[in-house]
Every structure is written in structure tokens, then in C-alpha cells.
Amino acid sequence: MRSPLAIPTEANLWEHLxxxxxxxxxxxxxxxxxxxxxxHHNALWALIVSMVARLEGTDHGRLAFGLPTGMGKTTAIVAxxxxxxxxxxxTGSSLSSTGTKTIAVSASKVEALCELKRAMIAEGVNPExxxxxxxxxxxxxxxxxxxxxxxxxxxASEPSEGHDRPILLVSHARVRGQNGAIADYMQxxxxxxxxxxFVSDSSGVSLCALDESAGALERVARYKPEFVDLADxxxxxxxxxxxxxxxxxxxxxxxxVFRFPSLSADYMETFRGLLGTRHETVSRLLDYVNEPIRYIxxxxxxxxxxxLAIPDELENIVIxxxxxxxxxxxxxxxxxxxxxxxxxLIASLGINLSGIKRFDQTTIKFMKxxxxxxxxxxxxxxxxxxxxxxxxxxxxxxIRNIPKDEAVLVFTYKPRPKDKRSMASVLLxxxxxxxxxxxxxxxxxxxxxxxxxxxxxxxxxxxxxHYSHCKHVILAGVLxxxxxxxxxxxVGETRNIGVDIDNAxxxxxxxxxxxxxxxxxxxRGSCRTxxxxxxxxxxxxxxxxxxxxxxxxxxxxxxxxxxxxxxxTTSFKGAKGNAAAVTIAGFLGGLxxxxxxVSIRFLKRKTGLDGMPAQSFKRARDAALQSVxxxxxxxxxxxxxxxx
Numbered sequence: 001m002r003s004p005l006a007i008p009t010e011a012n013l014w015e016h017l018x019x020x021x022x023x024x025x026x027x028x029x030x031x032x033x034x035x036x037x038x039x040h041h042n043a044l045w046a047l048i049v050s051m052v053a054r055l056e057g058t059d060h061g062r063l064a065f066g067l068p069t070g071m072g073k074t075t076a077i078v079a080x081x082x083x084x085x086x087x088x089x090x091t092g093s094s095l096s097s098t099g100t101k102t103i104a105v106s107a108s109k110v111e112a113l114c115e116l117k118r119a120m121i122a123e124g125v126n127p128e129x130x131x132x133x134x135x136x137x138x139x140x141x142x143x144x145x146x147x148x149x150x151x152x153x154x155x156a157s158e159p160s161e162g163h164d165r166p167i168l169l170v171s172h173a174r175v176r177g178q179n180g181a182i183a184d185y186m187q188x189x190x191x192x193x194x195x196x197x198f199v200s201d202s203s204g205v206s207l208c209a210l211d212e213s214a215g216a217l218e219r220v221a222r223y224k225p226e227f228v229d230l231a232d233x234x235x236x237x238x239x240x241x242x243x244x245x246x247x248x249x250x251x252x253x254x255x256x257v258f259r260f261p262s263l264s265a266d267y268m269e270t271f272r273g274l275l276g277t278r279h280e281t282v283s284r285l286l287d288y289v290n291e292p293i294r295y296i297x298x299x300x301x302x303x304x305x306x307x308l309a310i311p312d313e314l315e316n317i318v319i320x321x322x323x324x325x326x327x328x329x330x331x332x333x334x335x336x337x338x339x340x341x342x343x344x345l346i347a348s349l350g351i352n353l354s355g356i357k358r359f360d361q362t363t364i365k366f367m368k369x370x371x372x373x374x375x376x377x378x379x380x381x382x383x384x385x386x387x388x389x390x391x392x393x394x395x396x397x398x399i400r401n402i403p404k405d406e407a408v409l410v411f412t413y414k415p416r417p418k419d420k421r422s423m424a425s426v427l428l429x430x431x432x433x434x435x436x437x438x439x440x441x442x443x444x445x446x447x448x449x450x451x452x453x454x455x456x457x458x459x460x461x462x463x464x465x466h467y468s469h470c471k472h473v474i475l476a477g478v479l480x481x482x483x484x485x486x487x488x489x490x491v492g493e494t495r496n497i498g499v500d501i502d503n504a505x506x507x508x509x510x511x512x513x514x515x516x517x518x519x520x521x522x523x524r525g526s527c528r529t530x531x532x533x534x535x536x537x538x539x540x541x542x543x544x545x546x547x548x549x550x551x552x553x554x555x556x557x558x559x560x561x562x563x564x565x566x567x568x569t570t571s572f573k574g575a576k577g578n579a580a581a582v583t584i585a586g587f588l589g590g591l592x593x594x595x596x597x598v599s600i601r602f603l604k605r606k607t608g609l610d611g612m613p614a615q616s617f618k619r620a621r622d623a624a625l626q627s628v629x630x631x632x633x634x635x636x637x638x639x640x641x642x643x644x
Contacts, residue, residue: 014056017087021048024123025079029072037533039356042349043067047076047318049345054190054316055084055101062197062317062336063343066324068357068556069523070468070530073320074116077105077192081130081167082123104168104186106175107194108462110134111146113169114158120167131162132169133185149450149466176201176309186314193319195462196330196516200492201309203284204484207241207301213279214238230271234282236261237289241303244295255296257497260289277417292497298506302484306492323519325354326552328512329486333493359557360593361537362527365565366550367394368626371477371543373413380412380423390569391476391543392430397568398541399436399453402472407442407452409470411521412477414457424455427476444469461521465528473525474541478549479517486510515552518542522553541565547626551640554629562629563589580620583607588628588637596639603637 022045026036036044047067053059067073081103107113113132121127136156146157162168163185172193175186214234221227237260244256263271268286275283288305296302312335324330324338331338339346340353369375379391399408415422431453432438440452450469458479481489486509491499518540527538535557542550542565550562564585587607591598600621604610609617625631629640 013087014052017055017083018048018052020086021052021076021080021083024082025072025076028075028079028123033531034072035532037356039351040071040533043346043351043353043356044072044076046339046343046345046349046351047073047320048080050339050343051076051080051190051192051318054318055103057189060315062315062319063339064197064319064321064324064330064336065339066321066353068354068530069322069520070465070528070535071357073322074194075119076320077116077194078119078123081120081125085125085129101190102166102168102188103190103192104170104188105192105194106170106172108172109464110136110156110171112194112464113171114146114156117158117169125167128162129165130167130169131165131185132158132160133163133174134160134171136160175314179307182311182313189316191314191317193317193321196321196323196327197310197317197319197333197336198330198489198493199308199310199333199335200306200489200495202304202306202488202492203288204296204302204304204482204486204488205281205284206298206482206484207238207245207295207303209281209300210234210241210285210303211238213281217279217282227274229267230274233261233263233267233271234285237285241295241301245297245301248295248297255294255498255501257292257294259291260293263289294491294497296484296487296501298483298487298503300483302487304484304488304491306488306495306497308495322523322556323516326512326519326556327516328509329489329493332490334495354556355558357530357533357535358559359527359535360559360561362522362535362557362559363539363561363563364550364553364557365539365541365563366547366628367541367543367565367567368545368547369543369567370545371475372480372545373477376413376423376477377419380426381419381421388569389426389430392427393569394543394565394567395427395474395476396431396434396436398472398474398565399431400434404440404452405442406472407444407450407467407470408454408472408474409467409525410453410455410474410476411461412455412457413479414459422457423476424457427455428453442469456524458517458521461517461524464524467524468526468528470525471537472539472541473522475518475521476543478514478542478544481510481513483510486513511546511548512552514544514546515549518544518549519553519556522557527557547629551629554640559593561589561593564624564628580607580609580612580617581623583609584621584624585628588624588630597633597636599636601635 025044025048029036047065050059050063065073105116117130117132120130134156137154138156138159142152142155143157146152146155168185214231217227217234218231221231240258240260244258248256271286291305291307293303293305296304319336321330337343376391380389383389395410402408410427412423412427428438438453441449442452444450454467483506487501487506490501490509491497522540525538527535529536554560564582566582584603584607587603630637631640
């Protein structure tokens with residue numbers, strides 16, 4: 001690699017930019033205590049090469065890099081922009097091929113973009129060269145509080161300014177909110193997309209929920225005549241859906257595509273005005289009533305549609321998505337190249353992106369129990385006075401036994417408009433009632449005081465690195481997307497309204513989306529930080545009904561250990577289990593990672609269960625296999641994902 005200190009010339013300009021960007025990237029990472037393995041270095045070099053090639057114009061297309069969290073993807077953006085700034089400074093106007101190049105960076109959270117702007121400026125990028133677009137309010141005193149860690153959804157810590165600057169920071173929502181068009185300020189040589197890229201906006205609603213909302217509006221129309229047209233329109237839509245359902249039954253076809261009666265712009269505006277913020281299902285339907293509609297025979301019946309959100313003209317996109325290896329929806333996106341599978345430089349260097357970061361010091365404690373919103377709502381929000389909240393008690397026992405100098409991060413569900421309380425407030429109140437100091441502080445690696453206990457909600461599991469001091473992440477349930485929702489997203493990403501999709505695929509999509517949420521949430525904690533390619537020690541406490549999520553997490557967390565999270569409550573079926581199941585799970589979870597098979601006879605002898613009746617042992621064995629990544633194979637047990 002040529003010295004980045006050489007003066008760039010017309011002949012070596014792009015090579016200089018690549019080398020300087022990589023040198024800066026490595027310097028920043030090492031300054032923060034990272035030591036790059038050869039695989040890690042090569043992966044980051046391939047990323048820099050890919051971004052520069054799109055700036056240079058020698059390569060095109062949408063390329064997804066599934067590099068693990070905390071391995072320098074966002075830092076690579078900073079390094080590239082700082083290197084580009086240096087080339088501009090050294091060459092002045094004599095070499096305009098880089099001076100006119102423009103970059104856009106898009107992330108889901110405005111505050112992540114604010115932090116990125118400050119990081120660029122700290123590395124020498126001229127503030128006048130960095131633009132930031134958002135619609136949030138800005139006030140200097142509030143900005144300082146946000147920088148100190150105070151969350152404010154309505155404010156940003158940097159002002160919105162500089163739409164025409166060579167480096168532009170913009171949210172995903174703003175890029176997608178152009179109805180498939182490209183805003184003038186998005187005409188860029190390179191777009192870097194932080195996190196998963198979905199090219200379509202899609203909507204899927206259950207026919208049952210739609211019928212329920214339509215019935216409510218029909219009753220309203222008895223007293224308010226202005227609702228009559230809306231109720232009649234919905235009735236005609238539902239009648240058409242029911243007819244298509246019968247058509248599917250009779251024909252045996254896997255799908256049927258049709259259109260609802262078209263709505264004029266005037267009627268659409270009137271209907272939306274009547275709905276206001278109520279009847280979310282009907283509002284989602286109205287978004288797509290003038291698009292092709294597909295009926296799918298899910299458990300409650302469903303209709304879905306989509307429209308393109310990221311236009312094909314936005315061609316040169318580098319996608320930085322740690323979840324790409326396990327997220328089936330993004331891997332179905334038409335026109336995206338998977339760097340690990342298809343990029344020639346990755347192949348020539350023999351890079352396994354998912355294996356660059358090891359998780360040998362990370363443990364998943366898994367409890368098989370319902371973690372969906374319905375179950376959590378019933379447990380946390382609908383319990384009466386004096387009733388035990390088993391979820392709270394599980395968390396209390398875990399946190400009570402964690403050393404007081406170790407921080408804890410909890411994820412749960414956002415409150416819905418009809419909820420009188422939030423799950424986060426209930427959990428915190430229950431912890432406090434149990435004698436746990438919810439205001440306690442711990443000291444992080446830099447000597448800064450931080451909250452010991454933090455509760456976040458789903459939707460906050462990406463972007464932020466503010467909680468990397470937390471050695472324990474507890475998932476009080478995992479976000480599960482609805483059947484119609486994931487089916488609509490899959491259809492939209494394939495851009496084929498008639499694509500083959502069945503219940504098995506829908507189930508697999510739901511599982512991979514849940515695993516993605518869990519992985520991103522886990523990556524807010526201390527395992528986000530890697531030293532010499534090894535994630536820092538952390539425990540992930542996971543409540544979920546489907547053990548497949550654990551198996552999927554092992555794909556992107558090589559070396560992670562899995563152990564049972566033993567319940568202290570008996571308020572759900574099978575919570576406590578029997579002693580034999582716990583013994584078997586503990587034995588399997590404690591085996592060395594290079595032990596991939598044990599015989600049933602050996603297991604019985606080592607656990608002292610060789611005298612147990614066959615049927616009792618079988619029930620205990622099957623219960624244990626729900627909490628550890630092992631499976632039956634003849635008369636032996638085999639590790640689902642063998643050690644490497």
C-alpha cells in the first residue's frame with residue numbers, strides 16, 4: 001500500500017485516496033484500542049476499495065457489506081470523507097476529478113447523523129463541506145444536553161443546513177419520502193446506506209382486522225352521515241377480498257392479484273381527514289388502494305401491496321448492514337450484490353465477513369416462553385393489584401444477582417396509544433419496589449459515570465453506541481412482525497406482486513426478522529466492542545418462544561455459548577421444567593465448543609440419569625433441547641452449529 005503521505009498526482013490520485021482512507025481508518029480504530037487481524041484489515045480494505053471505485057466511476061451497482069457490528073463500518077465513512085478532504089486540500093483546483101465528487105450518507109436516526117458529522121469534523125473535514133438535512137428543531141442549550149446523553153426525539157444536536165455541500169447526511173425516511181423520485185440534492189456519485197436497505201414501501205393488513213375496523217366505522221356512520229361514503233367504500237373492498245378468497249379456494253392457485261375501486265385525490269383527502277390518527281389498519285389500506293392488490297391466505301386472510309421507494313437511478317449504493325447474512329428480507333432485494341458471495345475482491349482475499357468477529361466471551365441465556373407483544377401486554381399491563389408479574393420477577397432475580405458495577409440494558413415494547421402505562425415504566429417501578437436502585441451509576445472504560453439500568457423500546461435497537469458499557473442485555477420479548485407485514489415486504493423487495501410465497505416462507509421470514517432484532521439489540525451492549533477481533537464479554541438474556549432465533553444468532557455470533565435461563569416463576573406452562581431437563585441443558589451447554597456429538601448413553605451416565613424411566617427421560621430431553629442448540633440424530637445428540 002503506497003504511503004498516504006505522498007503528494008497525489010493525476011496518475012496516482014485514486015490509488016492515493018484508497019490508501020489514505022485505509023491508513024486513516026486503521027489509525028482511528030487503533031487509536032480507540034482496536035488491533036486489526038489480517039481478515040479484518042482485508043475486509044475493511046475491500047470496503048474502502050468499493051466505495052472509492054464508485055466515486056471514481058469504475059464500478060457501479062448496489063453492494064451490501066455484511067460486516068459485524070463494531071468492526072469499523074461507520075468509521076470507514078469518516079475515514080473516506082477525511083481522506084477526500086485531504087486530497088482536495090493538497091490538489092486545490094488542479095485536480096478536479098475528486099474535487100467535484102459528492103457523497104451522501106443515509107442512516108435511520110437523525111442523531112446518528114449528527115454524531116457522524118461531529119466525527120468527520122474531528123478528523124479534519126471542513127464543516128462547510130458537510131451538509132445535514134432534517135426537520136427536527138435545534139437549540140444550542142438542548143443540543144448540549146443531547147450530546148451529554150439526554151434523549152430528545154423532537155430536537156437534534158446539530159442544525160439542518162447545507163443541502164448543496166459535497167458531503168450530505170440525510171435520514172432514510174427523507175430519501176424514501178419522495179414517492180420514488182430523486183430530490184435534486186440526492187444526485188450524488190456515491191450513496192452510503194447505513195443498515196438494511198429496502199427498495200420498496202409495502203403494506204400488508206389482515207382481512208380480519210380490516211373487517212373489524214370497517215364494522216366500527218359503519219356503526220359511526222349511523223350517527224355521523226359524513227362517514228357513510230367511507231364505510232361504503234370499505235364494505236366494497238372487503239366484499240372484493242372475500243370474493244377473491246373464494247376464488248383461491250376453488251382454483252387452488254397460490255395467489256390472486258386484483259385492484260380495489262379507484263379513489264380520486266379529493267375522496268382520499270376526505271377519507272384521511274375523517275380517520276385522523278385512528279383506525280391504523282384502514283389508513284394503511286388507503287395508502288395503496290390505487291396500486292395492484294394481492295390476496296394471500298394467511299391465518300386471518302391478508303391483502304398486501306407495494307410501491308418502489310428507492311428509484312433505480314440511485315445506482316451507486318454501498319450498504320453497511322451487519323444483519324445482511326441472516327436477514328432473509330434484505331437478501332431477497334432485487335438488484336443488490338452480496339459482497340461476501342459475489343464481490344471478486346472479497347473472494348480473492350478469502351474473507352468470511354461473518355467470521356471476522358468472535359463471540360467466545362459472549363453467552364446467550366435462553367428461556368423458552370412467549371415473548372410477543374400480546375403476551376407481554378397481558379403480563380405487564382393487564383395484571384391487577386396484588387397479581388404477580390412474572391416477567392418483572394424474572395428480571396428482578398437476574399439483575400439482583402448481577403454485580404453492582406456492571407450495567408444492564410433492557411429492551412421491551414413501545415406503548416400503544418390506547419395503553420395507559422408503558423411496559424418500560426412498569427418494569428422500572430417493579431425493579432424499584434423490589435429494592436433495586438434504578439438510579440444507580442457505574443463508571444465506564446473512559447471513567448465517565450453512566451446509568452447502571454437503562455430500558456429502551458424496540459425501534460431503538462440500531463445505530464447507537466451509547467450503551468456499549470452494558471455487560472448485560474435483557475430482551476423482555478422480541479419484536480415479531482405480522483404475517484401480512486413480512487409477506488408484503490418480501491413481495492415488495494422482489495418487485496413481483498405474483499412471486500411465490502407460502503406459509504413456510506412467511507414463517508421463516510418472521511423468524512429471521514426476530515433474529516435480526518435480537519442481534520441488533522445485543523449489539524448495543526458490550527459485545528459491540530471488539531479487541532483483536534474478539535467481542536468483549538457480555539450476557540444476552542433472551543425470552544422467546546422459538547429456539548430457532550438462538551440458532552440464527554449463532555450464525556452471526558461465532559463462538560457464542562448458549563445456556564438455559566432458568567425461570568423462577570411458574571406462571572406459564574413449562575416455565576420451571578423438571579430437574580432432569582435443567583440437568584441435561586446445563587450439561588450440553590457446558591460442553592467444549594469442539595464437542596459436536598454425544599451419545600444418549602454417555603449423556604445419561606454423565607448426568608446420573610441412566611436409571612430414569614425411558615418416557616420421563618425423553619420428555620426431559622425434549623424440554624432441554626428447546627433451550628440449547630442441540631438436536632437428536634439417531635441415538636446421539638449433535639450440536640446444531642458445530643464449533644469452528
